[in-house]
Amino acid sequence: MTSHDTAGPLSADNTPAAVGGTDLTNPASLLARAVLHLHEGNPAEAERCYDACIVADPDGAVAWGGKARCRLAVADYASATEFAVAALARAIDAPEYGRLLMETAARAGDLELLGLAAKRQVRLFPEERDAVAFRQLVPETLLTPADEDGDALEAIEHVLRTVRDRRPRRYGQLLQCLLARRPRSILEIGVFDGRNGADMIHAGGRTPAGTRALRYIGFDLFEEMTAEVHKKEFSKYPLSRLEVGAALSAFNDNHLLVQGYTQDSLKAFGAAWDGAVSPVDFVFIDGGHSEETIESDWNNVAPLMSERTVVIFDDCYLDKVAALDGLGCNSLVGRLAEDPRYLVEYLPIRDCFEKEFGTLTIVVVKVRLRPSFI
Ligand SMILES: C[S@@+](CC[C@H](N)C(=O)[O-])C[C@H]1O[C@@H](n2cnc3c(N)ncnc32)[C@H](O)[C@@H]1O
Incomplete structure (x- = not known):
């Protein structure tokens, strides 16, 4: 793996025009290209496509989720967690982004965030607790109820809303980084x-x-x-x-x-x-x-x-x-x-x-x- 891979895009030139060979005005085409690059084992190129999507639409959960998967692919788990937070902030009711955050937190070895994300997931989607994948990812001890759960989960929701709603928008990226790390x-x-x-x-x-x-x-x-x-x-x-x-x-x-x-x-x-x-x-x-x-x-x-x-x-x-x-x-x-x-x-x-x-x-x-x- 090159250092370039772990750093993601290395220049400010992540405009759609910089992503070669794709219909650059069409976000669906960029997303499809990104998925292809990821499957072909080229997460750096996939991430350039996702970045171009985010430039066009900073609230696109799919592109943020894709960026998280690119970082999972290069074992940059803390950054993957940042981008999973960004995706979940844009789609707070979507179970797949709750699962993605659990996965990145688990890979990062962040048991506190894994526990919070898992408790949040169980509150929103109680049936998920019985899924094999959930049980494999989340040690039962992390689900032990605590008096402070309500306040802690409300605080996480508050941060997710701020990541999404903060203006100027670029500051939300600081907050996703902080929540993740x-x-x-x-x-x-x-x-x-x-x-x-x-x-x-x-x-x-x-x-x-x-x-x-x-x-x-x-x-x-x-x-x-x-x-x-x-x-x-x-x-x-x-x-x-x-x-x-x-x-x-x-x-x-x-x-x-x-x-x-x-x-x-x-x-x-x-x-x-x-x-x-x-x-x-x-x-x-x-x-x-x-x-x-x-x-x-x-x-x-x-x-x-x-x-x-x-x-x-x-x-x-x-x-x-x-x-x-x-x-x-x-x-x-x-x-x-x-x-x-x-x-x-x-x-x-x-x-x-x-x-x-x-x-x-x-x-x-x-x-x-x-x-x-x-
Ligand atoms: C753009 S504002 C900071 C905005 C803030 N980080 C935020 O996100 O709302 C710049 C701040 O830096 C301070 N500042 C500017 N030059 C400085 C210097 N040489 N030493 C210390 N503070 C300075 C100003 O007083 C001002 O509050």
């Missing part, structure tokens, strides 16, 4: 109003107890934002540190909000950091949008990564125009994609905004350490 900690660079932080903590925590305990560290200028930085960083005006902290305290007891320029604050955090005590499993880089600041944020985050860490960059601009010169993560992630140490994936959902300079199209990019470099 249950990180021990989340670092968010660019807290803004805390809304995304709240969604991420709920998704990563999974249950009310997990949400309360999950470590979240948010970096922002908060009240130190100035008009000059606002312009240079193509930024937004954040809420105050106290306001965000009060909102997070309603459901989480383990957050830390760090105020200051990340060029300084992240560096200081890294210098004092002990990976054995506080592993960093998930990072969202969405602070200052100048290339200089994104580069600095990455340089401070990269040494904190382990084999479990997922880093997601916001602000990769497709069809980048001159008005965006000096902004965005494009050139950095382009270089990381060429660097053998990293697996780089452009996630498929695109958000488009009309601006005075034309259409701004944004995608998020996921970066992990390549296993052979750990």
